[in-house]
Amino acid sequence: MENKNNHVVIMAGGVGSRFWPMSTPAKPKQFIDVLGCGRTLLQLTVDRLGDLVPKENVWVVTGETYAELVYEQLPEIPRDHVLREPCRRGTAPCICYAAWRIKKLNPKATMVVTPSDHLVTNTDEFRRVLKNGLQFAGETDAILTLGMKPTRADTGYGYIQADLTAASARAREIFRVDSFREKPNKAVAEEYISHNNFFWNAGIFIMSVSTTVNAFRIHEKETSDVFENMLPIYGTDKEQAAVNENFPKCRNISVDYAIMERADEIFVYPAQFGWSDLGTWGSLMEQSSRDIHANAVIGNEVRLYETSNCMIHTTDMKQVVIQGLDGYIVSEKDGRLLICRLSEEQRIGKMSE
Amino acid sequence: MENKNNHVVIMAGGVGSRFWPMSTPAKPKQFIDVLGCGRTLLQLTVDRLGDLVPKENVWVVTGETYAELVYEQLPEIPRDHVLREPCRRGTAPCICYAAWRIKKLNPKATMVVTPSDHLVTNTDEFRRVLKNGLQFAGETDAILTLGMKPTRADTGYGYIQADLTAASARAREIFRVDSFREKPNKAVAEEYISHNNFFWNAGIFIMSVSTTVNAFRIHEKETSDVFENMLPIYGTDKEQAAVNENFPKCRNISVDYAIMERADEIFVYPAQFGWSDLGTWGSLMEQSSRDIHANAVIGNEVRLYETSNCMIHTTDMKQVVIQGLDGYIVSEKDGRLLICRLSEEQRIGKMSE
Numbered sequence A, B: 001m002e003n004k005n006n007h008v009v010i011m012a013g014g015v016g017s018r019f020w021p022m023s024t025p026a027k028p029k030q031f032i033d034v035l036g037c038g039r040t041l042l043q044l045t046v047d048r049l050g051d052l053v054p055k056e057n058v059w060v061v062t063g064e065t066y067a068e069l070v071y072e073q074l075p076e077i078p079r080d081h082v083l084r085e086p087c088r089r090g091t092a093p094c095i096c097y098a099a100w101r102i103k104k105l106n107p108k109a110t111m112v113v114t115p116s117d118h119l120v121t122n123t124d125e126f127r128r129v130l131k132n133g134l135q136f137a138g139e140t141d142a143i144l145t146l147g148m149k150p151t152r153a154d155t156g157y158g159y160i161q162a163d164l165t166a167a168s169a170r171a172r173e174i175f176r177v178d179s180f181r182e183k184p185n186k187a188v189a190e191e192y193i194s195h196n197n198f199f200w201n202a203g204i205f206i207m208s209v210s211t212t213v214n215a216f217r218i219h220e221k222e223t224s225d226v227f228e229n230m231l232p233i234y235g236t237d238k239e240q241a242a243v244n245e246n247f248p249k250c251r252n253i254s255v256d257y258a259i260m261e262r263a264d265e266i267f268v269y270p271a272q273f274g275w276s277d278l279g280t281w282g283s284l285m286e287q288s289s290r291d292i293h294a295n296a297v298i299g300n301e302v303r304l305y306e307t308s309n310c311m312i313h314t315t316d317m318k319q320v321v322i323q324g325l326d327g328y329i330v331s332e333k334d335g336r337l338l339i340c341r342l343s344e345e346q347r348i349g350k351m352s353e
Helices: A040-046 A064-073 A091-105 A122-139 A185-192 A209-219 A221-228 A240-248 A253-262 A281-285 A341-353 B039-045 B064-073 B091-105 B123-137 B186-194 B209-219 B221-229 B240-249 B255-260 B281-287 B343-350
Strands: A006-011 A058-063 A082-085 A110-115 A143-148 A161-162 A175-181 A199-207 A266-271 A296-299 A302-305 A313-314 A317-322 A328-333 A336-341 B006-011 B056-063 B082-085 B110-115 B143-148 B159-163 B176-182 B200-208 B266-269 B298-300 B302-305 B310-312 B319-323 B328-333 B334-340
Touching: A006 A040, A006 A091, A040 A064, A058 A064, A064 A082, A082 A091, A091 A110, A091 A209, A091 A221, A091 A240, A091 A253, A091 B319, A110 A122, A122 A143, A122 A199, A122 A266, A122 A281, A122 B343, A143 A161, A143 A209, A143 A253, A161 A266, A175 A253, A199 A209, A199 A253, A199 A266, A199 B039, A209 A221, A209 A253, A221 A240, A253 B082, A266 B123, A281 A313, A281 A341, A296 A302, A302 A313, A313 A317, A313 B064, A313 B343, A317 B255, A317 B343, A328 A341, A328 B039, A328 B082, A336 B186, A336 B328, A341 B302, A341 B319, B006 B039, B006 B091, B039 B064, B056 B064, B056 B091, B056 B221, B064 B082, B082 B091, B082 B240, B082 B302, B091 B110, B091 B209, B091 B221, B110 B123, B110 B209, B123 B200, B123 B266, B143 B159, B159 B186, B176 B255, B176 B281, B200 B209, B200 B266, B209 B255, B221 B240, B281 B310, B281 B343, B298 B302, B302 B310, B310 B319, B328 B343, B334 B343
Parallel strands: A006 A058, A006 A110, A058 A082, A143 A266, A296 A313, A302 A317, A313 A328, A317 B334, A336 B319, B006 B056, B006 B110, B056 B082, B143 B266, B298 B310, B302 B319, B310 B328
Antiparallel strands: A110 A199, A143 A199, A161 A175, A161 A199, A175 A266, A328 A336, B110 B200, B143 B200, B159 B176, B159 B200, B176 B266, B328 B334
C-alpha cells in the first residue's frame, strides 16, 4: 500500500539532557534503546511506519556528529537521505531544508515530519492517522498537525486549540486550528482540558513539500532562500560543503513560531495512539510495565528488595541489587550513575552539568 | 634496621563476600583499592611494614587462582615466596605450610602472620609493636597475638582475655592470655569491655618458626606431617605439584582452634594503632573521612545533593550524581551496582548471590 509520493522526515538532532546519564550529548536519547526492547527510539520511529512509506522515502535530519550513529542504526535508509546539519538552528531550517531537498526529487511529494525520540504504543492507529493525514495534506494546501487527546492536565506540553464546529471539520476527523498555546501552568492546563477542544502538540506535522516551501517563502523568506539557492547542487557531491557554508546563516527558530503560528491553512488531526514524548524519566516510567510494587525495571539481573515506585534503567550493568528505595530513579550508562528522587527529576540536567 | 631473621607471612586467600560488588570471588577485597588511595589492601599491608623486614622475607599465602594478582600487585616480592594453596583449608594449614617453608631457609626465623585485608592508620605505632613483638617471640618459645584495645562493644570480633597481673607481664607490654572468646552477643560484648582486660582478636600472630612447627607437631600433628614430609622439595620445581597433591589432605581448621586455644605459652600484646578489619561497609565508612553531611565518598566526580550518612564507593565510575539518600551504601564495581541501607548490610551477601 505504499504511495511513492509519501515521504517521512525524522528530526534526530536533539540532545536530551533530562535523561542523563542514559542520554548524553555524545549519544542522545533517540540513539538509545530507552525501552530495553533491542531497538533504539530512532529505529522504533522507522519501524512504526510499516509500509506507509517506501524506505527510500525516509529522510533523517541530524547533527553532523550524529550521522555515523544514523548510518549504523538505519542501514536500510539511503545514506544521502541523512541530511547533516553543521550546527543547531531549531526545527524551521531543518524542515525547510528537507522540503526543498525532497521537492527537487518529487514536486508532488507529501511529507510527515516527526521527532525521533517519541513513543507510540498503538502503531496500527498511528499508521491509520498518518495515512489519512497524508491523503488530506496531499490533496490540499493545508498544513496538518497531530493533536494528542489529553489524558491529564500536563504542563510539559504545548496545546493546540481546535475549532470543532462542523463547518471546520474536514474528512470528519480533521479540524481547523484556532490557536497554538505555550506550555501552560497547572491551573491553565486544567482549564484547557476541561474543554474538549484542546490537544497536546506532538510536534508531528504533515504537509506537501510545495505547501511547505510556499509557507517558508511567505513567512520565513531568508531561510527559504538559503535552501532554494542550493537547489542545483542537491544530490551532488557539492551538497554537504554548500550546506556547511550556508546552513549557519539561518536564524534559529522553531517551525511552530516560523510557520504554524503565522500561516492560515493550519489544521489539527486529534488522535490517540498511545503517544508520549518520553520527555522525562517519569513519562518513561508511565509508559513502562511495572512490577507488583510499581517499579519499572529496564535492565539485566536487577534484584529489588523493599523497593517500590522506582524507575530503574541499567541496561549496561551486569548485575544490580537495590534495597530500601521508594520513588527513585536509578540509571547507569557508560560509567555514569544517577540516583535521584522522581519528584526532583527536573533538576537532573543541572545536577549533572 | 632490618633483622634478617624477621619474616612476614601475609594471608591473602579470603573471599570477602560482604563487600559485594566491590569485592567478588574473582577479585576479593585484599586485591582492591578499597580506600581509593591508589594502593590495594594487600599492597598497603606490605607498605606498612616499612623497613621492619627485608622484602625477600615477605611471604604471601593465597589461592592458586589469585597468584597472578599477587605477582602483579607485589612485583617486589620473590615469586617463589607466593605460596599457592590448591584449595581453601582455613588458616591452620596456611600457617603451618609457611612455617615449615621458612624454617627450611632459616631455622632461626621469627614470623609475623597477618591478614591481607585489614586497615592500620598509625603505621609508626604498628611497626613499634611488631618490632617489640618479633624480639619477644624470637627470644622465647611464646606465641604472641596482638590484642586491639576495644573502643566499643563490637559483636563482630572475637575477644582475647588477658591476665594483666604484674606476674604475667613480659617486657612491660605483653601479657599471658587467659582465654579466647568467640564473637559475643551485644550484652556479653558490653560485659567484656566493662573490664579492661578484654581485647579484640586482630588475627595477627608473632612466633618463631621453630615454636610454630613444634606447636603444630603437638596439637595438629597430621597437618604438621603433611608439610614436614615435603621439606626436601621446598624451593625446588617439584614443590607446587607436591603441595597440590598433599594440601587437600589437611583438615579445614583455623589456627585459633588448632593452636591458640590449645597451646600453653600464648601471650597477648595489647595495642592501639588505628586498626580495623574492614569487615563491613559500615567499618569502612567509620575509617573513611567524611564530608559535613557525614558521607564517606570514595570515587571520582561524585556529586551529592540532600544526601547524608552514606557510604559511596564508585571508583570505576566516571561520574556519579546522587540526590536525596540518607544512610545508604552505594557501590559499583565492574558492571555490578549495589544500593542498600547501611542498616541492612548484613544481607548483602545473600541478596547478591
